[in-house]
Amino acid sequence: MHAHLSRSAAPLLAGRLDSRRLTARRSRATAVVRAESKSSQAPPRQKWDFQRFLKTALFFNPPSAGGIARAVTAPIRILGKLAGVAGDEEQPAPLLRVRGPGSVQPISAVTEDQMLGKGAVLVTGATGGVGKRVVEILLSRGERVRAVVRSTEKGEKLLAPLASAHPNGTLEMVAADLSQEMTLLPELFTGVRAVVSCAAAKVRPKEEVPDSAEADAKYYQGIKFYDPRVVGDTPEAIEFRGVANLARIASEHVPLPGGRVLLDPAKGAAGNPEWGALDDVVMGGASSSTLRLADAGGEDGGPVALFSGNVTSANNGGFTSVRTRNFDPPLDLGAYEGIRLRVKGNGMRYKLILRCDGGWDSLAYCRSFDTPPGEWTDVNIPFAEFKATFRSKTVKDGKPPDASRIFSIQLMLSKFEYDGKLNPSFREGPYELPVASIAAYPPERANAADRPCVVHVSSAGVTRPDRPGIDVEVEPPAVKMNAMLGGLLTYKLRGEDALRTSGVPYAIVRPTALTEEPGGMPLVFEQGDTIKGKISRQDVAELCCALLDTNGAAGLTFEVSSTVPFSEAWEGAGGATQMDRAAEVAAAGLRRNVTGRTVAGRYTGTEVDPEL
Numbered sequence: 001m002h003a004h005l006s007r008s009a010a011p012l013l014a015g016r017l018d019s020r021r022l023t024a025r026r027s028r029a030t031a032v033v034r035a036e037s038k039s040s041q042a043p044p045r046q047k048w049d050f051q052r053f054l055k056t057a058l059f060f061n062p063p064s065a066g067g068i069a070r071a072v073t074a075p076i077r078i079l080g081k082l083a084g085v086a087g088d089e090e091q092p093a094p095l096l097r098v099r100g101p102g103s104v105q106p107i108s109a110v111t112e113d114q115m116l117g118k119g120a121v122l123v124t125g126a127t128g129g130v131g132k133r134v135v136e137i138l139l140s141r142g143e144r145v146r147a148v149v150r151s152t153e154k155g156e157k158l159l160a161p162l163a164s165a166h167p168n169g170t171l172e173m174v175a176a177d178l179s180q181e182m183t184l185l186p187e188l189f190t191g192v193r194a195v196v197s198c199a200a201a202k203v204r205p206k207e208e209v210p211d212s213a214e215a216d217a218k219y220y221q222g223i224k225f226y227d228p229r230v231v232g233d234t235p236e237a238i239e240f241r242g243v244a245n246l247a248r249i250a251s252e253h254v255p256l257p258g259g260r261v262l263l264d265p266a267k268g269a270a271g272n273p274e275w276g277a278l279d280d281v282v283m284g285g286a287s288s289s290t291l292r293l294a295d296a297g298g299e300d301g302g303p304v305a306l307f308s309g310n311v312t313s314a315n316n317g318g319f320t321s322v323r324t325r326n327f328d329p330p331l332d333l334g335a336y337e338g339i340r341l342r343v344k345g346n347g348m349r350y351k352l353i354l355r356c357d358g359g360w361d362s363l364a365y366c367r368s369f370d371t372p373p374g375e376w377t378d379v380n381i382p383f384a385e386f387k388a389t390f391r392s393k394t395v396k397d398g399k400p401p402d403a404s405r406i407f408s409i410q411l412m413l414s415k416f417e418y419d420g421k422l423n424p425s426f427r428e429g430p431y432e433l434p435v436a437s438i439a440a441y442p443p444e445r446a447n448a449a450d451r452p453c454v455v456h457v458s459s460a461g462v463t464r465p466d467r468p469g470i471d472v473e474v475e476p477p478a479v480k481m482n483a484m485l486g487g488l489l490t491y492k493l494r495g496e497d498a499l500r501t502s503g504v505p506y507a508i509v510r511p512t513a514l515t516e517e518p519g520g521m522p523l524v525f526e527q528g529d530t531i532k533g534k535i536s537r538q539d540v541a542e543l544c545c546a547l548l549d550t551n552g553a554a555g556l557t558f559e560v561s562s563t564v565p566f567s568e569a570w571e572g573a574g575g576a577t578q579m580d581r582a583a584e585v586a587a588a589g590l591r592r593n594v595t596g597r598t599v600a601g602r603y604t605g606t607e608v609d610p611e612l
Contacts, residue, residue: 061360095187098171100164104156119193119335120144124178124246127158130457131198133541136162139169146172178242179233189253190404191334196544197246197456201238201488203228235491243495247502254453255335255442257505262409263438265293265303273324285317299376299436307411308432318415326358326407334404337443338382342436345371349425352381353410356402364389365401368417394418450554452507454499455544460510460559462493463529463596467603476532505554507547511540512561520573521562525588528606529596533561546581553585555592
């Protein structure tokens with residue numbers, strides 16, 4: 001691990017070294033030090049370590065790989081095709097703001113709400129039967145919804161009327177293909193707090209034209225059986241690879257209840273960002289620092305990161321710092337509240353610095369914090385409290401950092417605060433600050449008692465095709481026809497497994513046969529994957545939205561159906577009955593980590609899955 005340079009005091013512009021400027025600046029610095037030394041007992045001038053300065057500059061300004069990256073155009077071509085854009089322009093499919101039919105515009109800038117972590121709910125399969133209902137319910141609640149679609153034209157047709165009908169909500173739309181990982185750009189998840197996963201392989205009646213209104217109507221009604229076939233992408237591509245891609249990328253962006261760890265000494269150098277020293281040597285000073293990992297010395301005697309060095313005001317200096325190399329791509333922490341450091345204090349005041357630009361000499365977002373001597377303490381710094389500065393001077397009317405684009409993180413010990421003011425607890429000489437961790441912490445809502453960050457719609461029956469002793473002839477058609485449908489249920493189960501092992505708090509909903517009947521059905525919840533029956537898509541959508549705010553729902557996998565027989569048409573509950581689906585889930589006695597899978601040849605039923 002290397003130690004790192006501080007950006008606020010760096011004289012390098014765009015990573016280029018100008019020998020004339022360096023000579024002039026060095027001469028001016030020498031003159032100032034000599035003038036002060038006559039009257040203020042300044043430390044004696046020390047020899048400037050130009051070699052260390054050059055090493056620092058090259059560490060943070062390596063040769064650019066931009067030319068290579070620009071040559072890789074495949075992701076852009078795929079995104080252009082999805083969005084219906086012709087040509088090979090190197091522009092990603094834009095995030096679109098949808099206000100209503102005919103009112104769809106690219107979002108050109110991140111809003112202040114996004115900067116401060118007002119998270120969106122991302123909905124995949126947003127134009128499908130369940131997905132579009134999820135979008136409407138969330139909009140009706142005033143939520144910010146980001147709809148993932150394959151075709152923006154189809155998305156506008158189906159979703160724009162929902163946006164105009166619910167103006168208190170905010171609808172965004174973006175084109176992507178979950179089965180093509182290269183289309184899942186970081187911008188897709190910028191500021192996302194939760195995900196409702198509704199994408200599914202397309203199944204239609206054999207005798208109908210796949211994309212016709214007749215085929216859609218026959219499939220969606222869900223009561224009368226028509227001989228089915230899979231059209232378009234395979235179940236493996238959508239139900240497994242697509243869900244696995246979503247789970248992996250969601251784990252990097254959604255607000256995990258325990259926070260997102262940015263520095264963990266227990267993971268060693270290979271499991272942490274690369275840090276480098278960025279000391280006052282960049283302006284002729286003589287201070288030095290490092291960030292190193294130690295196997296012992298942590299709060300419980302375990303691994304720890306040590307920010308240590310020697311700080312001196314010799315040569316008109318007075319600061320040390322360590323900073324990460326630029327993250328590529330930049331970190332998306334937009335769904336989090338701020339940064340938390342766990343440190344053992346030494347009575348001194350430090351700075352935490354973030355940068356939202358990859359440039360060398362750009363805005364730095366700073367926040368000072370004090371450390372009680374000899375005590376381990378949590379330092380919580382909300383993004384809203386970081387000050388925009390440039391070369392240690394406060395920027396007038398500066399906004400908070402864009403937490404969705406964090407290029408680097410920096411720790412600094414400095415003689416100076418901001419705008420020429422002095423650090424009241426600064427001491428020259430050697431120092432050491434043990435750091436147990438640095439992490440982004442979630443807002444209070446996301447950190448509530450075990451709420452899922454991803455709600456995934458799967459299907460009842462996913463564990464039955466390979467279950468020992470099962471009679472498929474008495475099972476629903478999807479179980480009997482699993483192989484003929486390309487392993488539809490098999491790949492749905494593999495998608496579930498990918499989500500369960502991703503580390504993201506999840507809830508997996510397995511509905512029985514989906515119908516177009518009204519919502520409000522009386523529901524029954526079970527585990528072990530034996531249930532049969534029908535349920536309306538409206539009820540499934542309402543259940544998914546309720547789960548986002550249901551305490552204790554994280555880690556649940558369950559089946560859901562209605563008590564309405566197939567032979568009975570459901571006309572609705574009548575009146576304005578409001579169903580409390582979250583309360584129903586809480587009262588159902590569901591247990592975490594129950595999957596109904598077959599493990600080592602044994603059906604686990606309602607037992608806890610031994611592999612979880």
